[in-house]
Amino acid sequence: MKIALLVPGGVDRSGEQRVVPALLSLIKRLAARHELHVFALRQEARPGTWPLLGAQVHNIGVGRLALLRCLAAIRREHGQGRFDLVHAIWSGSSGLRAVLAARWLGLPCLVHPTGGELVALPDIGYGDALRARNRLRERLVLKAADRVSAPSRGMLERLAALGLQAERIPLGADREAWPVLPPRRRTAGEPLRLIHVASLNPVKDQDSLLRAAAELQRQGLDFRLDVVGEDCLAGRIQQLSHQLGLDAQLHFHGFMTQRQLQPLLAHADLLLLSSRHEAGPLVLLEAALAGVPCVGTAVGHLREWAPDAALAVEVGDAAGLAAAVQRLASDEPLRMQLAGEAQRRALQQDADWTAAAFERVYEEMLEAHRS
Secondary structure, eight states: OEEEEEESSOBOTTSSTTBOHHHHHHHHHHHHHSEEEEEESSSSSSOEEEEETTEEEEEOOOSTTHHHHHHHHHHHHHHHSOOSEEEEESSHHHHHHHHHHHHHHTOOEEEEOOSSTTOOBGGGTBOGGGSHHHHHHHHHHHHHSSEEEESSHHHHHHHHHTTOOOEEOOOOOOTTTSOOOOOOOOOTTSOEEEEEESOBSGGGOHHHHHHHHHHHHHTTOOEEEEEESOBOSTTHHHHHHHHTTOTTTEEEEEOOOHHHHHHHHHTOSEEEEOOSOOSOOHHHHHHHHTTOOEEEESOHHHHHHTTTSOEEEOTTOHHHHHHHHHHHHSOHHHHHHHHHHHHHHHHHTOHHHHHHHHHHHHHHHHHHHHO
């Protein structure tokens, strides 16, 4: 097949900085078996092209004519050799351009919302659904697509509320990038090693994370919390950590590449997730491959996995998060049981499974289009 894959970004030339690992894993697998052209809306400010993992990236760039440039770029490549289908990862701007291009060229189209496209959190200004114009765009885009998929049950429920049927296809973790490690028992007498991997921003709710850490400190738990992720809040979370007296327990690492993150995650006892919304997240699956279970808020895959493969609490419940950590700190058999079941699930639907699932949908779309 010849596939046009539309994404907002996450496909940097470096393959390490400014990338979305799950997206790269999918690109690598699709490009190994198909002719794949990735149309990135704004990876770089100016238009450009570069090879990546066997695919060709066409960066559209920013500006008032970006929509027309995108459609023209897809049409131009279609003229070099006909595309079989158009696929958008994320809806929003990617989905809009995908359905417009597909209608123009007479091709089937798959849209995979995987972020905040259907979400509205007004108190932090997060989610495309905050604006009526965006809500209308999503309805039109998703109804115009031939097929819709999404990563988790929560996303499927949001789509069902719009009267849309969708298929659950999580963006799985890459075993080639993340070697599978057996769950590791804690060493007696050592601090509980906690890790949080997410950019520092309001939707990840590090305020609740730090309040949970302060509660653990008050209860006398011996722990270390490594916080990994780009700081989008200009030092506010680090300042809060200092105000809460957590300087000895918290260690901020900033952005880390996957290669840099692996040893830190592999030595953790628990992954902590405090997000107010997640379509996934991938880090939960990567931690599971590394044998590390998760405690966090009931969003995305974590909501799906609890209580058999993770422990989940309500969004914003810092006390509940601290209590769940304490529970696993004192119940090693349960922590190991959760780690084993989480790993089984992550292996069952890994990056290879994801690529195969999308390919199956592609074949079904093409068969329906031909008939």
